[in-house]
Amino acid sequence: MTPSTDTVVIGSGLAGLTAACTLAARGRKVTVLEKNPWLGGKAAVLNQDGYRFDMGPTILTMPRVLGRVFEEAGRDMNDYLDLRRLDPQWRCFFDEQMGGGVLDLRESVADMQAVIREHGNGHGEATANAYADFIKYTERLHRISDEFFFWKSVGGIGDIFDPSNTFNLSTLSDVLSMRMGKSFAGTIRKYIKDDRLAQLIDHFTQYVGSSPFASPAILCSIASMQVNEGVWYPMGGTRAVPEALSKLAGELGVELRTGVDVNRIEIDRDRVVAVHTTDGDRLACDTVVSNMDAVRTHRELIGGSIGERFNAKREYEPACSGVVLYLGLKERYEHTAHHNFVFSRDPEEEFHAIYDLGDPAPDPTCYLACPSHTEADVAPAGGEALYVLVHTPFMRPRHDWTPSGELFTTYRQAILDKLKRTAGMEDIEDRIATEAHLTPRDIHNRYRVLNGAIYGLASHGKWTGAFKPANHSTTVRGLYLAGGAAHPGPGMPMVMMSGWIAADTLDQREAKPQAEPEAAVA
Secondary structure, three states, rough: OOOOEEEEEEOOOHHHHHHHHHHHOOOOOOOEEEEEOOOOOOOOOOEEOOEEEOOOOEEOOHHHHHHHHHHHHHHHHOOOEEEEEEOOEEEEEEHHHHHOOEEEEEOOHHHHHHHHHHOOOOOOOHHHHHHHHHHHHHHHHHHHHHHHHOOOOOOOHHHHHOOHHHOOOHHHHHHHOOOOEEEEHHHHHHOOOHHHHHHHHHHHHHHHHOOOOOHHHHHHHHHHHHHHHOEEOOOOOOOOHHHHHHHHHHHHHOOEOOOOOOEEEEEEOOEEEEEEEOOOEEEEEEEEEEOOOOOHHHHHHOOHHHHHHHHHHHHOEOOOEEEEEEEEOOOOOOOOOOOOEEEOHHHHHHHHHHHOOOOOOOOOEEEOOOOOHHOHOOOOOEEEEEEEEEEEOOOOOOOOOOOHHHHHHHHHHHHHHHHHHHHOOOOOHHHHHEEEEEEEHHHHHHHHHHHOOOEEEHHHHHOOOOOOOOOHHHHHHOOOOOOOOOOOOOOHHHHHHHHHHHHHHHHHHHHOOOOOOOOOOO
């Protein structure tokens, strides 16, 4: 007899776990199938030689999204997670070609203005005022996003606005403020004339793995979300987030199965009826939430004419990939903060190489997480579990990211040389006690993403770049999509929001299966 469940969630990333918890809290029977031996997708952990590294995301913003998942189940998130607010949010190291120096991104606008005045090179007051004006503008974009874009399944401009209100003056004013057709980078530079501060703000688009020069202006709202809602660190690392969600899922009766690889979604008359595993099992179900990449879900798990129809709708571009170095240092660097950016010498050169040419940047920006500043237990006494992420192009056929290959070994050295030159880490190679890495090839194979893209689909296109596939499939009834390659896109809060939206949309659109009547007792 084929086992059955109401809903199968394919993949246990943050979006999949969020969807599972939300559906279970609403009384649905849910089974999560995860191909890896751990739950949590990219939010995995590496323990090596006494060092503990978060392997994937390290910056948590908008914790209210996570809180909403626990509220659905009548639980308090604070009973599951110990969150610490970080300020400064980032410490920024600038290349000499950009003017050099170190600048902290502070949470308070007033505090940030004070930093800008101190580092303003004679233009501090004007730049400080411009920064405040920019944040005020982004707050409006954030309100628009909350009102029209978040918390519902959106696949295009037609899903955002109610036609009956489209010609309302207030709505038209909001549409104009979105600066549709204008870029993220261009909008920043409309306000910010200081090259270093503009480069800092450019990197809010790195949460979505896209170029600020090709992304739409509406993404400037990310700045407001971070400034107004903070940057947080869960004690135990970001790995604590999927652990908390997994615990909640178990309490709600979700069946969590690891080491189970799905290779097909069975469709009957354009309707989900079952999923099949590589072990030959068939699990009957009424609905599926796929936390696998949306393009690969249709291409590999469905295929045929249905898969072709999905991929014909729009030419989806993968977001960027990355190289991650996990460096266990014998001695930490005291001049770093918890989160740091070591910026490139030329942002236009950097983004042109990655996103236009498809080549690793000749002088890359490096993101560093130094969690021992907040949680000493990540490393032996006095040490650091240093996480170094450098964005690279998504995989091309010409890229050979094998660990012993020239591309990886050369780029690893380029990264270390950048840290020596710009971040004051001249002796970093002498401090390394243990090391591991993740390449685009590893990311592609571990997480079933598109061409090694860490962040799902790119947000490129000044008119439509903010739009991802909707959370409900328009080609298969009963199929719902969640994760960085579905609305509203990548980043920790956004993928969790996508999981909630997928679950909420499913719950509204699908009748709950009737329970089987119990057999009479003789």
